Amino acid sequence: MENIIYLDNAATTFPKPQEVYDFMHEFYQKHGVNPGRAGYDMSIETEEIVYSTRKMLTQLFNGTDPNYLTFSYNASDSLNMIISGMLSKGDHAITSTLEHNSVLRPLYHKQQDGVIEVTYIPFDEKGYIDPDDVKKAFRKNTKLVILNHGSNVIGTVQPVGAVGAYCREAGIPFAIDASQTAGIIPIDVQEMHIDIVAFTGHKCLMGPTGIGGLYCSRDIDIRYTRFGGTGVRSADRLHPAEFPHRLECGTLNIVGVAGLHAGQNWLQKQGMPQLHQQEMALWEKLRTGLQNIDGVTTYCATSTNNQNAVLSFNIRGWEAADMGTMLDVDYNIACRTGLQCAPLVHEQLGTDKIHGTVRLSLGPFNTESHIDTALSAVADIAAIKR
Ligand SMILES: Cc1ncc(COP(=O)(O)O)c(C=O)c1O
CATH class of the missing domain: 3.90.1150.10 (Aspartate Aminotransferase, domain 1)
Structure with missing residues (x-):
């Protein structure tokens, strides 16, 4: 090495960054307890770091409500949740040939099961999608446009703002795979008309592996596809519908969240x-x-x-x-x-x-x-x- x-x-x-390793170590030693599940000080302090990290990432994407910033294992996990939670039988989705398998495979599975149809927009000789090609592919039953923001093969960064404007005009939800861009390329969900940002913690956000998430705007309806303990309303038979619990179940990866927190502090300093x-x-x-x-x-x-x-x-x-x-x-x-x-x-x-x-x-x-x-x-x- x-x-x-x-x-x-x-x-x-x-x-x-050394600060990320140090903070994760110190945080887990001092606050390694379940957040938001109990009223003792350590649990409250842990929840404070979780909430402040939701806030930091919401700000990074210029979102509005930190409760709509949910954590997952990684971008693949978030992209699976988006694709399973937003597409139903008879729907059409639009994506591109720039995608990573974490977008392609969830789509292929649904396509193979005869559930959905998918249009794959090719990139031009310089590596960019033409937003007009996306618009031309819109159909009455198009229920999702999901697009790579930064290619992990050629590094080109797509004109997501222009695609977002077309999607907003047509009332079609627009999601981006920001695995290669979150933390290094500006993402403004309001200005770019992005409804959902899927991110992973261990790349440009400078956090560890095993943590990622998605930011979702308030009026987007992602069906929840996973259920379990959330620490709230334990007597209810059904999983809470409200964010962030809607898309989170079980104990959070709090060391991962702490790493993202320190990563954000470091990125802001640099x-x-x-x-x-x-x-x-x-x-x-x-x-x-x-x-x-x-x-x-x-x-x-x-x-x-x-x-x-x-x-x-x-x-x-x-x-x-x-x-x-x-x-x-x-x-x-x-x-x-x-x-x-x-x-x-x-x-x-x-x-x-x-x-x-x-x-x-x-x-x-x-x-x-x-x-x-x-x-x-x-x-x-x-x-x-x-
Ligand atoms: C463009 C893109 N999307 C999705 C992913 C998946 O990220 P993760 O492995 O953290 O789920 C990657 C990882 O290389 C990627 O480069």
Whole structure:
């Protein structure tokens, strides 16, 4: 692990800020009790951290009611809740070919069971969805538009505000998968007309794994698909319908919530725009460097506008997996190869036929020297088959 160059931040950001590790440790030692279930001080203090984290994340998305910020295990869990809780027999959904399997698979299952129909909007040669294509796909029975905000393969950030405006006009609920954007790209649910934001804690929000959630606007009706203990109205036979209990059951991952809390404090101190700028300056160095190496093909990497610090490439004559092994074993560079759980992106790029791409993804702790090392490693590997 010593001296590893970690360029797999789209999988999970690593390391986390020291403040996050410290706060989680201290919080669990001092307040590791069940929140909101009892009236003793420790339980109340734990609930205070949970509520203040709901508030912080609601503010991050410019939402209005922290009770509509609910916690889950991760983005996949939230996306499953959205798709199962909003689509019924005979409904139509619109999504894109940029999606991660955590959107695609819940949709495929419903499609395979003959419950719903789905339209998949392709992206253009630069990696962006045209909002007009989404609008053209609207049908009378369209009950959900669910769209990737930032691609985990090519890093492009979609024009969700324009899509949101069309959805609002048509009265169609609009959800975004903000797994790669929450914490680094501004999300304003009011200005962008977004009804639901699904997020995960362990990527740009700088929290740990095992915690995620969704923010939902007050007038969106997600049916609850899970039931259990909530600490409130225990005599009722049915699960409480009100938020946040509606979408939460059982004991919360309070250490995870504490990590998100500390992550928010850290992000606020750094400044999200500054962090994004810092990462994109490195991404630009990486992009131009890779594009200058003979034999390297990058995918949809054109400019720093509407872009996250994720970059996919291949080298002529090489299998992505073999390049990944060489980068790891010979250069101590950690990256991800293959289809990155987003098979339709690769189908559209044609990279499914060559077993995917090598993906390098940057985080707040990467430096210029990491990029220099990565570029010289790729140049060495490319030279072998020239
Ligand atoms: C775009 C996108 N959506 C969803 C997910 C799923 O996130 P999680 O594994 O935290 O559920 C990921 C994770 O890589 C992702 O990149």
